[in-house]
Amino acid sequence: MSHQSNEGHPAKMCHVCQGTRIYYLFSACGHRVVRCDDCGLVFLNPQPSDDALARIYDANYFLGSDNKAGRNTVGKIKQATARLYLSEIRRYHGSAAGRLLEVGCGEGDFLVSAEADGWRVTGVEYSPAACKTAKQRLQNGKVLCGELQLAGMAAEQFDLCVVSDVIEHVRSPLGFLREIHHVLKPGGTLFIATPSIDSWSARIMRQKWMEFKTEHLIYFDRQTLQTALFKSDFHNVIVQPGWKILNFDYVKKHFERYPVPVITSTLKFAARILPRATQLRHRRIVASGIMAFAQKAEPHPQPVLSVIVPVYNEAKTFGILMDALLRKELTGLRMEIIVVESNSTDGTREAALKYKDHPKVKLILEEQPRGKGHAVRTGLKTATGDFVLIQDADLEYDLEDYDALLEHLVTGRSAFVLGSRHGGRKMMKMRQFTGQRGLSLIFNSGHWFFTTLVNLLFSQRLRDPFTMFKVFRRDCLAGLEFECNRFDFDFELLIKLILKGYCPVELPVNYRSRSFKEGKKVRMFRDPLSWLRALVRLRWMKIDPMDIIGRMHETGKESCSVKTASPKP
Numbered sequence: 001m002s003h004q005s006n007e008g009h010p011a012k013m014c015h016v017c018q019g020t021r022i023y024y025l026f027s028a029c030g031h032r033v034v035r036c037d038d039c040g041l042v043f044l045n046p047q048p049s050d051d052a053l054a055r056i057y058d059a060n061y062f063l064g065s066d067n068k069a070g071r072n073t074v075g076k077i078k079q080a081t082a083r084l085y086l087s088e089i090r091r092y093h094g095s096a097a098g099r100l101l102e103v104g105c106g107e108g109d110f111l112v113s114a115e116a117d118g119w120r121v122t123g124v125e126y127s128p129a130a131c132k133t134a135k136q137r138l139q140n141g142k143v144l145c146g147e148l149q150l151a152g153m154a155a156e157q158f159d160l161c162v163v164s165d166v167i168e169h170v171r172s173p174l175g176f177l178r179e180i181h182h183v184l185k186p187g188g189t190l191f192i193a194t195p196s197i198d199s200w201s202a203r204i205m206r207q208k209w210m211e212f213k214t215e216h217l218i219y220f221d222r223q224t225l226q227t228a229l230f231k232s233d234f235h236n237v238i239v240q241p242g243w244k245i246l247n248f249d250y251v252k253k254h255f256e257r258y259p260v261p262v263i264t265s266t267l268k269f270a271a272r273i274l275p276r277a278t279q280l281r282h283r284r285i286v287a288s289g290i291m292a293f294a295q296k297a298e299p300h301p302q303p304v305l306s307v308i309v310p311v312y313n314e315a316k317t318f319g320i321l322m323d324a325l326l327r328k329e330l331t332g333l334r335m336e337i338i339v340v341e342s343n344s345t346d347g348t349r350e351a352a353l354k355y356k357d358h359p360k361v362k363l364i365l366e367e368q369p370r371g372k373g374h375a376v377r378t379g380l381k382t383a384t385g386d387f388v389l390i391q392d393a394d395l396e397y398d399l400e401d402y403d404a405l406l407e408h409l410v411t412g413r414s415a416f417v418l419g420s421r422h423g424g425r426k427m428m429k430m431r432q433f434t435g436q437r438g439l440s441l442i443f444n445s446g447h448w449f450f451t452t453l454v455n456l457l458f459s460q461r462l463r464d465p466f467t468m469f470k471v472f473r474r475d476c477l478a479g480l481e482f483e484c485n486r487f488d489f490d491f492e493l494l495i496k497l498i499l500k501g502y503c504p505v506e507l508p509v510n511y512r513s514r515s516f517k518e519g520k521k522v523r524m525f526r527d528p529l530s531w532l533r534a535l536v537r538l539r540w541m542k543i544d545p546m547d548i549i550g551r552m553h554e555t556g557k558e559s560c561s562v563k564t565a566s567p568k569p
């Protein structure tokens with residue numbers, strides 16, 4: 001469809017992560033289906049030739065386009081789906097309509113609905129026949145006929161770009177997404193609908209999945225689509241199960257063209273014995289795909305990591321930590337260190353003041369200690385980095401673990417990483433207080449109890465949700481409000497990110513626990529009670545990421561700001 005063909009030559013690298021560990025899965029419709037072992041992308045390798053694809057995209061490629069009655073029915077279905085997409089886009093993008101580009105607009109069903117909604121529309125379409133139909137149906141909209149290449153288009157002219165059932169046809173998805181990035185205005189919205197290899201239908205039907213077709217070159221899932229978007233400089237990415245409006249007749253026609261054993265024959269049989277089924281109303285169903293919403297970001301020439309160091313009465317270790325942090329080199333990343341000092345009484349404030357003018361350090365002085373959570377929230381408000389890492393001022397964690405944790409964020413493979421102290425290199429290395437075995441046991445049991453509770457309440461399978469090492473893209477925080485002041489903030493941060501749809505990845509880290517004698521600050525009775533309260537409260541909280549980002553667009557606030565509720569006294 002667009003971009004160079006690698007006909008006959010299998011790709012040596014993954015189209016999304018450039019990983020080289022590519023494994024053959026099986027053959028479908030005469031093509032080798034492979035999977036990248038690094039990011040999980042599934043794709044045809046080698047890709048079919050341009051000639052083979054051109055034969056598929058002939059005048060009758062669009063279902064129902066062979067006769068007028070068929071076109072009417074299919075048109076109604078597609079317009080109903082278009083209205084559904086437009087209402088979801090409005091939730092994410094805000095209600096203001098502007099200039100809209102649809103890449104792969106087919107016969108213009110989506111554009112017709114968008115035009116009626118007030119958008120000034122432009123379509124790009126490969127099939128000349130579909131192009132002609134689309135042009136006739138639009139009032140003022142433009143349709144450009146030809147390859148789905150946007151390289152020749154002027155930069156920054158569209159507020160919204162729609163790519164519905166197209167990205168799976170593209171030979172090089174990252175190149176395609178970068179072209180879209182180029183034509184979108186700063187902060188513009190991208191909407192993608194594509195089949196998903198982790199949908200229920202793909203899981204059930206496996207090799208027989210109806211989306212395995214010669215013309216579908218790439219098979220995304222939530223994770224790989226998110227990675228592709230991060231790598232092409234999009235942020236505020238939300239990936240959701242895809243909805244479509246379909247009716248019985250359309251589904252039957254689809255399975256007649258792309259036969260799947262049992263399903264095709266069952267549908268034909270049902271149509272024969274229940275002829276009225278074909279007239280059933282259009283229904284909104286979870287289809288075999290996903291929908292993604294993303295916003296164009298302006299990339300930093302060199303990505304920045306914000307390290308937030310909340311500190312209170314840590315005179316013994318603070319200086320050692322700061323020197324280690326300032327010595328720490330991160331490949332490809334610049335570091336900003338945000339120290340939040342909470343008016344310590346043991347000389348830590350004086351130690352912190354020494355870094356006041358250091359170019360890498362931002363020092364924030366709190367008038368009184370209001371808890372670690374409060375200090376971190378204060379630090380988050382000042383952070384400007386692409387990524388955020390929270391670093392306690394004690395020496396329980398190892399700075400050498402930064403590189404592995406950050407690698408997942410920098411390469412776009414995840415948005416949220418936890419450094420797990422149960423790393424598997426040494427079991428039960430969690431908490432061992434010298435000479436206090438009973439206390440170690442109480443702490444480890446408490447850890448087990450709260451971990452199980454979090455996993456049950458929030459459908460996770462985490463081993464160490466309470467690690468200090470929480471590393472995430474700063475845009476994950478966009479639109480969230482935080483209010484916890486003490487160690488319950490750890491829960492609040494973790495769970496609000498999970499509720500917003502980010503799935504944490506756990507990586508093993510080193511850990512040396514310190515005892516209360518060495519200055520551990522958790523209070524054995526009051527803190528666990530506040531954690532329970534926080535968990536119960538968060539369990540019933542609804543966080544709708546679409547709504548959060550939509551509100552942000554409406555109010556015009558900077559997309560990465562952290563709202564912080566007024567602190568409790």
Ligand SMILES: [Zn+2]
Binds near residue numbers: 015038
């Ligand atoms: Zn890959």
